[in-house]
Amino acid sequence: MNDSIAIELRNVVKRFGDVVAVDHVNLQIRDGEFFSLLGPSGCGKTSTLRMIAGFELPTAGSILIHGREMGITPPHLRPVNTVFQSYALFPHMTVAQNIAFGLEMKKTPKAEIAQRVKEALDLVRLSGLEERRPRQLSGGQQQRVALARALVNHPEVLLLDEPLGALDQKLRKEMQLELKSLQARVGITFVFVTHDQEEALTMSDRIAVMNKGKVLQVGTPTEIYERPNCRFVADFIGETNFIDGLVIGRDGNYTVIETPDGLRFRGLATRPLSDGTAVTYSIRPEKVRLLAANGEVPIDGLAGTVLTVNYIGSDTRITVRINDRRTIDVWEQNTRSTLDRDEYWQPGEPAVVVCPPDNALVLSE
Amino acid sequence: MAMLQQQQQRRDRIRLMLLLTPGLLWLVLFFALPLVIIVIYSFMTNDALGRVVYQPTLDNYITIFTQSLYINAYWRSIWTSVLTTVICLLLGYPLALFIARSPQQWRMPLLMLILIPFWTNFLVRIYAWQIILANNGLLNGLLEFIGIGRLSLINNEGATLIGLIYGELPFMVLPLYAAIDRFDFTLMEAAADLGASRVQAFLRIMLPMTMPGVVAGSVLVFIPTLGQFVVSELLGGAKVDYLGNLIQRLFLRANPINWPLGSAMAVLMMIVLLVLIMLYFRATTEEER
Numbered sequence: 085m086n087d088s089i090a091i092e093l094r095n096v097v098k099r100f101g102d103v104v105a106v107d108h109v110n111l112q113i114r115d116g117e118f119f120s121l122l123g124p125s126g127c128g129k130t131s132t133l134r135m136i137a138g139f140e141l142p143t144a145g146s147i148l149i150h151g152r153e154m155g156i157t158p159p160h161l162r163p164v165n166t167v168f169q170s171y172a173l174f175p176h177m178t179v180a181q182n183i184a185f186g187l188e189m190k191k192t193p194k195a196e197i198a199q200r201v202k203e204a205l206d207l208v209r210l211s212g213l214e215e216r217r218p219r220q221l222s223g224g225q226q227q228r229v230a231l232a233r234a235l236v237n238h239p240e241v242l243l244l245d246e247p248l249g250a251l252d253q254k255l256r257k258e259m260q261l262e263l264k265s266l267q268a269r270v271g272i273t274f275v276f277v278t279h280d281q282e283e284a285l286t287m288s289d290r291i292a293v294m295n296k297g298k299v300l301q302v303g304t305p306t307e308i309y310e311r312p313n314c315r316f317v318a319d320f321i322g323e324t325n326f327i328d329g330l331v332i333g334r335d336g337n338y339t340v341i342e343t344p345d346g347l348r349f350r351g352l353a354t355r356p357l358s359d360g361t362a363v364t365y366s367i368r369p370e371k372v373r374l375l376a377a378n379g380e381v382p383i384d385g386l387a388g389t390v391l392t393v394n395y396i397g398s399d400t401r402i403t404v405r406i407n408d409r410r411t412i413d414v415w416e417q418n419t420r421s422t423l424d425r426d427e428y429w430q431p432g433e434p435a436v437v438v439c440p441p442d443n444a445l446v447l448s449e
Numbered sequence: 450m451a452m453l454q455q456q457q458q459r460r461d462r463i464r465l466m467l468l469l470t471p472g473l474l475w476l477v478l479f480f481a482l483p484l485v486i487i488v489i490y491s492f493m494t495n496d497a498l499g500r501v502v503y504q505p506t507l508d509n510y511i512t513i514f515t516q517s518l519y520i521n522a523y524w525r526s527i528w529t530s531v532l533t534t535v536i537c538l539l540l541g542y543p544l545a546l547f548i549a550r551s552p553q554q555w556r557m558p559l560l561m562l563i564l565i566p567f568w569t570n571f572l573v574r575i576y577a578w579q580i581i582l583a584n585n586g587l588l589n590g591l592l593e594f595i596g597i598g599r600l601s602l603i604n605n606e607g608a609t610l611i612g613l614i615y616g617e618l619p620f621m622v623l624p625l626y627a628a629i630d631r632f633d634f635t636l637m638e639a640a641a642d643l644g645a646s647r648v649q650a651f652l653r654i655m656l657p658m659t660m661p662g663v664v665a666g667s668v669l670v671f672i673p674t675l676g677q678f679v680v681s682e683l684l685g686g687a688k689v690d691y692l693g694n695l696i697q698r699l700f701l702r703a704n705p706i707n708w709p710l711g712s713a714m715a716v717l718m719m720i721v722l723l724v725l726i727m728l729y730f731r732a733t734t735e736e737e738r
Contacts, residue, residue: 139638159641160650172639176657185653189644237643 089151090115090241090273091136096145098131098297105131107297108145113241113275118267120276120284123294124320129277132294133243136275138162150240160189165234166243169250171226173218179205179229180214186237204236207266224255231266241273248283260286281321285309293317313354315447318366325372325412327365331357331446339446341365345407350384351444364447369413371443374402377434385438388412390429402429404437412437490712499705509713518690519714523721526692529606530674533613534621537670538663540614541621545662548622549629560626563619571616575683578612579603582684604686612680617673621666628662664733668726675722692718 091113098106106128113119121129134140136147138159147154149163165186174182183204187197205211208228218226227247234242247263248256264287267274278284284291285305292302293316301313312318315326327349329341338350341363349365357363381387388404391411395418402414414437429435494504513519548559566574581587582603589599602608632655640650656663678693687694692714699711 137638137642139641159638160644160646164642166639166642168635168639170633170635172633172635174636174639174654174658185640185645186643189649233643 088115089113090117090149091275092148092151093132093136094146094148096132096135096147097143098128098135098140099143104297106135106142109294109297109299111292111299111302113273114290115273116271118264118274118276118287118289120278120288120291121294122278122281122284122291122320125279127294128297129279129294130245133166133245133275133277136241137164137166137243163240164243165237165239166245167227167230167234167247169246171218171230171247171250173226173229173233175218178215178217179210179221182218182229183233183236186233190237200236204232207235207270208232223251224259227251227259231263235266235270235272239272241275242267244274244276246277246279248278248280256283263287285321293320295320311354312366312445312447315364315366315449318364318445318447322368323413324366324368327367327410329363329365331359331361331363333359338441339363341446343410345409347386347406347410349439349444350441351439351446352442353446353448355448357446357448361448364449365444366447367439367444369401369415370399370417371440372412372414373438373440374404374414374416374429375436375438377436381436382438384441385436386412387434387436390431390433390435392431393429400428404435406437412439487712488716490709491716492713493709495705495707495709497705499703499707501708509710510717512710513713513717519695522690522692522695523717525689526675526718527721527725529610529613529691530671532610533617533674534667534670536610536614537618537621538667541618541625541666542663544618545622545625545629548626549632550634560623563622566619572679572683574616575612575680578608578615578684582608582611603684604688606685606689609681609685609691612684613674613677616680617670620669620673624665624669625659625662628659628665632658660733664730667729671725672722676718 089112091111093109093111096106096109097104109128109132111132121132123129131140135142136149136154138154138157138161141156154162174185177185180201183201184197187200192200201214202211205214208231210225210228210232213221213225218229221229227250230247244263248259251259260283263274263276276284276287285308288305290302290304291308293300293308295316301308301317303311308317309321312321318324319326327341327343327347329343329347329349331339332342332348333340335350337352339353339357340348340350342348349367351365351367353363375382375385377387386406388406388411391403391405394401397418399415399417402416403411404414405411490501491509492505492507494502494506494508496502544563548556548563551559579586583589584599584601584603586602588602593599636654636658637650640654641647645653676693676696678691678697681687681689681691681694685691696711696714696718699707699714
C-alpha cells in the first residue's frame with residue numbers, strides 16, 4: 085500500500101448495455117498531482133471520472149481513494165468533490181449559500197461555515213459577490229463559484245469535468261493558468277477531464293491519453309508529446325507527419341524503415357521490432373529542418389519542392405512535395421521579424437528536408 | 450420627430466384598446482356583473498316563496514356562522530380539499546417524476562395516458578366508478594373472489610375522496626411534470642457530490658426548484674374540490690353536506706329555494722379560497738427564499 089497514491093483504478097470496466105465505455109483501466113494518481121484524462125469525446129474519460137465520484141458504479145474492477153476501496157459507496161459519502169461541466173450551481177441559492185451547501189451537509193458549525201465561505205471566495209477572487217444569484221454572474225464567475233463550492237469542503241481529490249469547455253478562448257487561457265496556480269496553492273489532487281490537448285499539456289503534471297475506453301499512455305506532458313507510444317497518441321497530441329513503411333533493419337540506436345515508394349527513414353522505436361514489421365514513422369513538423377537545395381542531399385535528407393507556404397504569425401508552415409504521392413510538413417519559427425517575404429521560401433522552389441532521427445519515432449500498433 | 454413619436458404612441462394605444470375590448474367586455478358581462486349580483490343577493494332577504502326581497506340584512510351571514518349545518522359544511526369541504534390536494538401531491542409527484550425521467554420517446558404517450566380520461570365526460574366517468582365501487586360491483590366481486598368478502602365501498606366519505614382524487618390527479622400531474630421536466634438533474638448529482646443524501650438533495654434542491662409546479666398543481670386541485678358537489682352526491686351518496694351540495698340545494702332544490710343564503714355561502718367560500726391560497730402562496734414562496 086503506497087501512501088502517496090490518491091486514487092487507484094484496478095482493472096475498471098464500465099459497460100452501458102452492449103457498449104464498453106471503460107475497458108480494463110488501470111491508473112495510479114499521485115497525491116497532490118494535477119492529473120488529466122485526455123481523449124476525444126466518447127473515449128471513456130468522463131465515465132471514468134463519474135465512477136471516481138460515485139455517480140456510476142464500475143461493471144467490474146475496483147476504485148481506491150487513499151487506499152480505501154470505494155465499492156458501492158454513494159457519492160455523498162466519498163471524500164471527493166466535483167466541478168461540473170455545466171457548473172451545476174443551485175439557481176435558487178445565493179453564491180454564499182451555494183458554497184456553504186457542502187459544509188451544511190456535514191453539519192459544520194455556523195461560525196466556521198461563514199469563515200470558510202469567506203476564505204473560499206477570497207481564494208477564487210469573488211469577494212463581494214456573496215449575495216448574487218448564479219444567473220447574475222458571468223460564465224467565468226460561475227466557474228469560480230463552482231470551484232469554491234467544491235474546494236471549501238477540503239476534498240481529498242477534486243474532480244473536474246471539462247470545466248473550461250463553456251468559456252471563450254481568452255477566458256479559457258486565463259482560467260487554465262489560474263486553475264494551475266490554485267492547485268499548487270491548495271495542494272489538492274486534481275483529476276481533470278478534457279478533450280483539449282493543449283489544455284492538458286499546459287496544466288497537467290501527468291496525462292492519461294484515452295481512446296475507445298482504454299488508457300493508451302500515461303506520462304508527463306513532455307513524454308506524451310515527445311515520445312508518444314502509438315500512432316493514436318502521436319496523432320491526437322499536436323500535429324505530426326505520418327509515414328507508413330516496413331522495418332528493414334537497425335542502425336545503432338535507430339530503427340530503419342522503408343516506404344513502398346522506396347524512401348528510407350531512421351527513428352527511435354519504443355520497443356524492438358523485427359524486420360518486416362509494418363510501422364508508422366512519425367516526425368513533428370517543427371522538428372523537420374528545411375535546407376536550400378545545393379545539389380547535395382545529407383543523411384536523413386530528402387530532396388523535394390516547396391508546395392505551399394503559409395505565414396501564421398509565430399510560425400511559417402511549409403508543405404514540401406517529395407514525390408507524386410508524398411508531402412512533408414515543416415514548421416519554421418519566425419525568429420526574425422522580416423517583412424520582406426520575398427527572401428523566404430517560395431512555392432516551386434527546390435529544397436531539402438532533413439528529419440533528425442533523434443526527433444523521429446517508429447511506432448507500431 | 451417628437452410629433453411622429455407621439456402620433457405613433459397614440460396609434461399604439463388605440464390599437465391596444467381595440468384588441469382588449471372584446472375580452473374586457475366579456476369579463477365584465479359574464480364575470481364581474483354576476484359576481485356583483487351574487488354579493489348583492491347575499492345581503493338580501495328571502496320570502497316564504499323563495500323570492501328575493503330587496504331588504505338589506507346580515508341574517509344570511511349570521512345563519513351561516515351560527516348553524517352547525519353550514520359551519521360544518523365549510524370545515525368538511527376545506528378538510529376534504531386539503532386531503533385531496535395532499536394525496537394528489539403525494540401520488541402525483543412520483544408519477545410526474547417518473548414520466549419526466551422516462552426515455553424521450555415514452556414521455557408523450559405517458560402524458561397522453563394521463564389525459565385520455567378527459568375525452569370522456571366527467572359525469573360518465575363518475576357513474577363508471579359507481580359500477581366499480583357498488584356493493585355488487587367489480588371491486589367487490591374481485592374481493593369476494595380472492596376471499597376477503599364484500600366491503601361497503603360506496604356511499605361514504607371514502608368513496609367521495611377516491612372519486613375526487615381520481616378526477617383531480619391529472620391537474621396535479623401536468624403542472625408538476627412541466628416543472629420537473631425543466632429541472633436540471635445534474636443539480637441532484639451536485640448535491641450528492643457535496644454530501645447531501647437523496648432525501649436532503651430532494652428537500653433542499655429539487656423540491657424548492659419544482660415548487661412552482663407544486664403550487665400550480667395544488668391550486669388547480671384545491672379550488673374545484675372545494676366547490677364540488679357531483680362526486681359527493683354520486684359516490685358519497687349525499688349522506689353528508691359539502692359546500693357545493695348545500696349551495697346547489699339552496700339555489701335549486703330547497704323548499705323554498707333560498708338564493709340570498711346560497712349567495713352568502715358562495716361569497717364566503719370565495720373569501721375562504723382567497724385567504725387560503727394567499728396563505729399558501731406566502732408559505733411556499735418563503736421556502737424558496
